[in-house]
Amino acid sequence: SSPNVTTAQVVFTSTHNIYVYKPILLILSYYIAFLHTIPSVCLGLYAPHINGVAHSTYFSAIIATTWNPGLDVLSDRGNTFSLDSETSNPSLRFGEDKVGMKGERAAIGMANE
Numbered sequence: 213s214s215p216n217v218t219t220a221q222v223v224f225t226s227t228h229n230i231y232v233y234k235p236i237l238l239i240l241s242y243y244i245a246f247l248h249t250i251p252s253v254c255l256g257l258y259a260p261h262i263n264g265v266a267h268s269t270y271f272s273a274i275i276a277t278t279w280n281p282g283l284d285v286l287s288d289r290g291n292t293f294s295l296d297s298e299t300s301n302p303s304l305r306f307g308e309d310k311v312g313m314k315g316e317r318a319a320i321g322m323a324n325e
Contacts, residue, residue, distance in 0.1 A: 275320075 309319035 304320055306318070306320050308316040309321060
């Protein structure tokens, strides 16, 4: 026998797999996900066509898209601070704005417009 050999007792315990693989459940879950994904993707691809334009979700793009020229009165003096009774405490609303022959669009505007 070699001088570098060590003898030790080994305890062996068997393991049991509790998970049972059922291919039909996997196929069913993928099928349900696919059925929900396809209409969502189609709607997302159709949205720029129906809106006529695509937009980003950056805050500045949202403000630029929904800006109403009537709000320019708030900053006519070069800053947003004003002592006028009309512009010192403006009431704003979010709603639809008519854009000539193009129809309506979402916009931010003065409440009295």
